[in-house]
């Protein structure tokens with residue numbers, strides 16, 4: 001066997017090394033490789049990681065910001081910790097403990113901070129902000145190419161500008177007939193149903209409204225006998241993506257690439273859920289492509305929220321969206337509204353059933369604009385009902401929209417927030433959950449109490465109320481959401497007495513924070529039609 005330390009002289013080192021390597025047998029090479037590998041692992045574990053940890057704790061520009069030190073050891077270590085062993089979706093609640101311990105600004109990763117301060121929130125989440133969405137964290141593959149993942153200000157501004165007119169208050173008012181017709185269908189479906197999974201029912205309703213509006217093609221989710229179309233069940237199972245995909249994002253990219261190469265029948269055999277989600281994604285893309293063909297053929301008076309995206313806008317310097325961007329936005333508009341709306345209506349119904357006195361106060365108010373249980377109503381009439389509006393706000397406060405940390409990058413100029421200098425590229429993050437549960441603003445924050453919104457002066461509550469986020473990237477669908485929330489809740493409560501089903505367990509309502517809140521189980525109810 002060759003010596004590991006060959007007799008070489010410095011004069012002609014590279015050549016001598018090459019000759020030495022060429023003289024080695026395969027067995028020798030393997031031994032060298034093992035020794036080199038072992039030495040690398042050893043120095044990584046016992047030298048590189050500890051030295052890097054010491055740098056991060058004492059010498060990094062963010063060293064002055066308090067926080068749990070174990071979060072600074074390794075990003076991979078953190079990812080493994082927060083995605084396995086029942087920890088998934090609980091980061092938000094741990095953050096709460098850290099804020100109690102360390103104060104309103106906490107360093108949560110080597111290059112990331114989390115703050116709980118509404119004035120800083122308003123500085124970062126404002127129109128004209130210099131803090132873009134974080135490029136390293138808005139990378140979800142299912143929304144790739146869509147508005148949600150755009151981090152560049154100008155590009156996002158142009159894309160939003162093309163979609164926004166269809167979501168203005170006036171546009172949503174014109175949609176009232178559509179929303180009311182879907183709500184009627186939803187309520188008619190409840191009639192005669194036994195145990196109702198109303199969490200899914202609400203999501204089917206949201207899906208049918210937005211698909212009809214977006215692509216003039218209702219996906220007829222409300223037709224499903226149990227409000228459980230395949231794609232909805234598949235989305236439910238895939239929302240909780242497996243830990244390995246979060247721990248090794250490249251693996252997810254590889255799997256996506258791999259699935260793209262397979263035909264649908266093979267995918268169906270490997271994973272029926274992935275196949276159902278892909279079918280749904282195709283359905284959205286096909287619907288929007290069909291509209292584009294009609295548009296290109298000269299049918300310019302069609303109603304589609306994508307009309308402006310079909311064409312260049314030379315004045316603004318916006319290029320027409322590509323087919324894959326259109327498909328991504330088509331999927332986003334359905335998915336962005338479905339879970340958020342469904343969850344908010346689920347919270348509203350749960351707390352009204354749990355608090356009969358609140359429900360009966362709401363019912364009395366609703367009777368002033370809906371004489372009969374089956375009456376239609378306009379959103380404008382509902383806007384003048386203070387108690388209903390208070391119930392909706394309280395439900396949104398409990399639903400939290402996108403509760404977990406929303407990440408934004410510090411601009412190239414760097415920034416000072418809450419007395420700490422943050423170098424360019426630092427990721428800042430904050431969570432609406434903390435504002436909505438601040439006990440100084442919302443006393444007894446975990447009590448569903450609509451009355452808090454009826455106080456003489458609610459400016460402080462409004463300041464802390466951010467279910468749709470704020471500023472340049474505020475939810476584009478918020479007017480539509482208000483329309484759907486108020487018409488659905490008002491007409492549901494006016495028409496039916498809702499009660500918990502015997503199969504319903506309180507623990508179902510425990511939730512964890514993925515990008516949206518996911519409850520442990522569904523809200524299961526029974527309904528009885530009101531006589532008057």
Ligand code: HEM
Pocket residue numbers: 147148149156160210332333334336337338340341344400401402406467468469472473474475476477478480481
């Ligand atoms: C109760 C209902 C809803 C809530 C609480 C809600 C909440 C939110 C929040 C918090 C964001 C910001 C996310 C971020 O910064 O990453 C957002 C973004 C967005 N929402 Fe909603 N949403 C709701 C309903 C809807 C509906 C019905 C639509 C239908 C079109 C919609 C479409 C969008 C879109 C497209 C974005 C991305 C905007 C952008 O990145 O510029 N949302 N929503």
